[in-house]
Amino acid sequence: MKKYDVVVIGSGPGGLEAALNLKAQGKSVCVVALSRQHFGGVCLNSGCMPTKGYLKTAAIYKNAHIAGEFGLDIKPGDIDLNKIKSSVYETVNMLSEGMSNMMDGSGLDFSFGKGSLKSEKEVLVDKGNGETEILESDYIIIATGSTSARLPFADFDGTYILNSDQLLLNTDLPEKMLIIGGGAIGCEFATLYNSFGTKIKIVEAMDSLLPCEDKDVTDALKENFKSKGVSVETGTMVESLDVEDGIVKAKYKNAELVEKFDKVLISTGRIPLTAELNLDAAGIQTDKNFIVVDEYLRTTCENIYAVGDVIGGNMYAHSASYEGRVAANNILNSRSEKLDERAVPRVVFTDPEIGSTGIVKADEHVKELYVPGIMKGRPVVERADVGVMKIFVYKDSDTVAGATFFGKHATENIHQMVMAVQNKLNVKDIAATMFAHPTYAEPLADLASTVTDT
Numbered sequence: 001m002k003k004y005d006v007v008v009i010g011s012g013p014g015g016l017e018a019a020l021n022l023k024a025q026g027k028s029v030c031v032v033a034l035s036r037q038h039f040g041g042v043c044l045n046s047g048c049m050p051t052k053g054y055l056k057t058a059a060i061y062k063n064a065h066i067a068g069e070f071g072l073d074i075k076p077g078d079i080d081l082n083k084i085k086s087s088v089y090e091t092v093n094m095l096s097e098g099m100s101n102m103m104d105g106s107g108l109d110f111s112f113g114k115g116s117l118k119s120e121k122e123v124l125v126d127k128g129n130g131e132t133e134i135l136e137s138d139y140i141i142i143a144t145g146s147t148s149a150r151l152p153f154a155d156f157d158g159t160y161i162l163n164s165d166q167l168l169l170n171t172d173l174p175e176k177m178l179i180i181g182g183g184a185i186g187c188e189f190a191t192l193y194n195s196f197g198t199k200i201k202i203v204e205a206m207d208s209l210l211p212c213e214d215k216d217v218t219d220a221l222k223e224n225f226k227s228k229g230v231s232v233e234t235g236t237m238v239e240s241l242d243v244e245d246g247i248v249k250a251k252y253k254n255a256e257l258v259e260k261f262d263k264v265l266i267s268t269g270r271i272p273l274t275a276e277l278n279l280d281a282a283g284i285q286t287d288k289n290f291i292v293v294d295e296y297l298r299t300t301c302e303n304i305y306a307v308g309d310v311i312g313g314n315m316y317a318h319s320a321s322y323e324g325r326v327a328a329n330n331i332l333n334s335r336s337e338k339l340d341e342r343a344v345p346r347v348v349f350t351d352p353e354i355g356s357t358g359i360v361k362a363d364e365h366v367k368e369l370y371v372p373g374i375m376k377g378r379p380v381v382e383r384a385d386v387g388v389m390k391i392f393v394y395k396d397s398d399t400v401a402g403a404t405f406f407g408k409h410a411t412e413n414i415h416q417m418v419m420a421v422q423n424k425l426n427v428k429d430i431a432a433t434m435f436a437h438p439t440y441a442e443p444l445a446d447l448a449s450t451v452t453d454t
């Protein structure tokens with residue numbers, strides 16, 4: 001039986017970051033990965049990277065359509081999803097190869113197969129060919145990530161009713177598509193397929209798209225979608241989906257209406273991959289299947305930590321990596337680092353984009369700085385959509401509590417506010433900062449200067 005200081009189950013951003021940090025500090029580490037193709041996890045293979053590749057294609061196609069507004073005569077051709085998919089996966093495969101090479105040179109050990117707990121200090125790896133391996137370890141980190149949630153009345157068939165993994169591989173451009181769930185995945189795929197000419201309807205159960213974000217931002221997103229022909233129904237649920245003769249019939253809850261679509265994307269959230277981990281072998285508790293951890297990311301078993309999507313909360317690649325670093329530090333320095341999530345960047349790659357961080361709700365402690373329509377020269381000459389820019393400030397100290405942007409480059413510009421929240425910057429320091437002209441960030445100083453002593 002091989003013995004390690006740490007065994008990590010899962011090879012996504014959370015698991016790999018933890019493993020690399022521990023290895024750099026001299027620990028012997030083995031990562032259990034399903035295969036080399038799973039290095040980088042969902043983010044690299046079926047999440048962040050391919051979606052952003054597709055969205056870039058969509059932006060180029062959209063720009064070709066509006067070229068006339070800029071005095072250019074560019075004629076966009078038809079969409080060939082086969083060609084686009086090849087182009088997207090050419091770059092994803094490059095990243096995947098780079099990741100594989102990096103792992104070869106990392107000094108980490110790998111055990112390929114499905115990992116589960118055999119005891120508090122043993123991981124069983126099922127190699128899938130009847131063989132198993134047992135790894136003994138002082139510490140274990142669980143970083144097995146998540147997969148698409150399904151609706152109780154509709155199984156994924158990969159052709160008509162799809163999850164995001166399946167839609168990324170689709171090469172058949174639908175005329176009409178229903179998207180159930182208006183979170184980050186639903187809104188990004190709506191942006192993508194709308195740009196390609198598909199008629200989109202988004203159905204969201206809560207009373208706004210991206211329900212955790214600021215209402216002015218999500219209302220602006222809804223209006224922007226509508227202006228592009230995307231229909232958005234909030235506070236609505238689908239009751240049944242029936243596939244008949246290559247068409248999906250959707251029936252809405254509390255309504256007689258039955259609508260027909262070529263495809264349906266189900267993007268109603270993610271479920272953690274915990275079912276096959278045999279967590280009982282180490283007495284690890286879960287809550288709605290997510291692994292319960294303390295502020296040091298330790299599970300209910302003393303020597304086992306968990307990071308990334310499998311613990312829920314902020315389900316982002318950068319959160320998973322950060323949590324991987326925190327867990328590694330707590331193994332190295334006997335629980336010395338608490339999770340600090342005050343300034344997690346939350347980004348959605350719609351067109352225009354959304355970027356938020358920290359607190360985005362005014363209350364008795366927090367006030368909101370907002371000047372509707374605030375913009376300067378650059379968005380005007382670039383014919384960009386009018387966005388939303390808000391800063392949230394603690395009333396007692398004028399330190400920045402959070403911010404939210406809806407507009408071009410919002411996913412980049414939000415980092416200025418991430419730094420402000422993380423480092424407890426006073427909003428008056430932002431007002432006194434020189435911003436370059438002409439940029440999308442420059443109205444920030446004007447907005448910051450609207451702060452009053454209340």
Ligand SMILES: Cc1cc2nc3c(=O)[nH]c(=O)nc-3n(C[C@H](O)[C@H](O)[C@H](O)COP(=O)(O)OP(=O)(O)OC[C@H]3O[C@@H](n4cnc5c(N)ncnc54)[C@H](O)[C@@H]3O)c2cc1C
Binds near residue numbers: 012044048116185
């Ligand atoms: C369509 C889509 C778009 C996204 N876009 C973004 C984005 O733009 N920005 C962003 O920050 N986040 C994005 N995300 C979220 C991001 O991908 C996840 O938050 C991130 O990948 C989570 O990292 P993780 O390490 O926790 O898990 P994962 O990335 O899920 O990695 C876990 C790995 O462990 C493997 N595994 C599972 N069980 C076992 C087992 N028993 N044994 C061995 N291996 C196992 C899995 O196969 C997987 O390879 C997106 C997600 C999706 C689905």
Ligand SMILES: NC(=O)c1ccc[n+]([C@@H]2O[C@H](COP(=O)([O-])OP(=O)(O)OC[C@H]3O[C@@H](n4cnc5c(N)ncnc54)[C@H](O)[C@@H]3O)[C@@H](O)[C@H]2O)c1
Binds near residue numbers: 185
């Ligand atoms: N740009 C990014 O960083 C990015 C992009 C994509 C995904 N992600 C991450 O992936 C995770 C999963 O994304 P997601 O969009 O699937 O989940 P989500 O939890 O963000 O959104 C799911 C949405 O579906 C709605 N919903 C749930 N059940 C429903 C039903 N029966 N009918 C109608 N609506 C219903 C919810 O109210 C919610 O708004 C998120 O946590 C997100 O952070 C991030």
